[in-house]
Amino acid sequence: MGRNLQISVRLRPVDLARGHGLSTQAIRNYEAAGILPAAGRTPHGYRTYTSLHAGALRAFLALMPGHGHQTATSIMRAVNQGAVDEAFRLIDESHAQLLDDRRTLEAVESALRDLEHTGESEPEPTAVPGADGTFIGPLAGKLGIRPATLRKWERAGLVRPRRDPQTGYRIYDEADVRDARLAHQLRRGGYLLEHIAPLIAQVRAAGGLEPLEAALCDWHGRLSVRGRAMLAGAAELEAYLRESGPTRPRIES
Known part of the structure; x- marks a missing residue:
């Protein structure tokens, strides 16, 4: 019950962006790239995010220093598509x-x-x-x-x-x-x-x-520095995996 309530909290794109020094356009780009799960929509068509999206963003930003932008993107996309083993393979390669x-x-x-x-x-x-x-x-x-x-x-x-x-x-x-x-x-x-x-x-x-x-x-x-960054990225990714759980959303490629 507590987890569902936490995930149901609505966040605006600016709420996600502000805490990481990003633009709202960057948040939209991350969603389009599959780094973030697909956003919900209000009756007026505005995007809404949850703590799950915040966790995905934290995981991606933590993965980048150790794995690079391209690999970090591929890891998050695989996780959000439910292909967790593929994400682990990419991490193993790094x-x-x-x-x-x-x-x-x-x-x-x-x-x-x-x-x-x-x-x-x-x-x-x-x-x-x-x-x-x-x-x-x-x-x-x-x-x-x-x-x-x-x-x-x-x-x-x-x-x-x-x-x-x-x-x-x-x-x-x-x-x-x-x-x-x-x-x-x-x-x-x-x-x-x-x-x-x-x-x-x-x-x-x-x-x-x-x-x-x-x-x-x-x-x-x-x-x-790269090795330590990989540890930090792994910790944030594990936190995101725990939060998303078996109901992790799938994004069509």
Whole structure:
């Protein structure tokens, strides 16, 4: 009885918006996107919301910092359509990506420490493409990016492939692949190309880990903030799931 009375309390769009610094248009957009359950209507056609909608909004806003806008939208849409397992799958994917990013950071740190300890310069370019080198398409596919992105990175000085004398095709040797991987991860960490270029130059010169320590420390911090944000998002989503219960409204896609 208490739960039904709480859900039946009517809220205007401005009531939802005001508490989160949003516009009423944003509330309407969230409803249209399936982030919020469908609103009720007054006899005059005005939207009315309830505490259930307020809970959905809190869950969405809490999910965004950890999962991003697109994934948070997909999670809420799945929940509101009754596809809770799909929502859990999306959350699992985000956690898997965070774990992968942590492992990549560890791998980057390990590689940079190896450079510092051995004092090795970058490997000499290989002479046989396809054996000890790779072309732009396979490398882009392995990184999950477009070939155009690698060409852009080349113009920015992040990678320096040589050209096959017969075909003119770009050939990426072991050092180029290393630089491309590092650039890819730093881009995912939010770094701009102009900030990445000097870091990769330091790696090429094997100038030691010290110039990179600030960036690596910031990267660690970003991952920690994201992990904690995922916890906060999970708490709000669980609260919304408890409130919506088995009578959770369905929204037609």
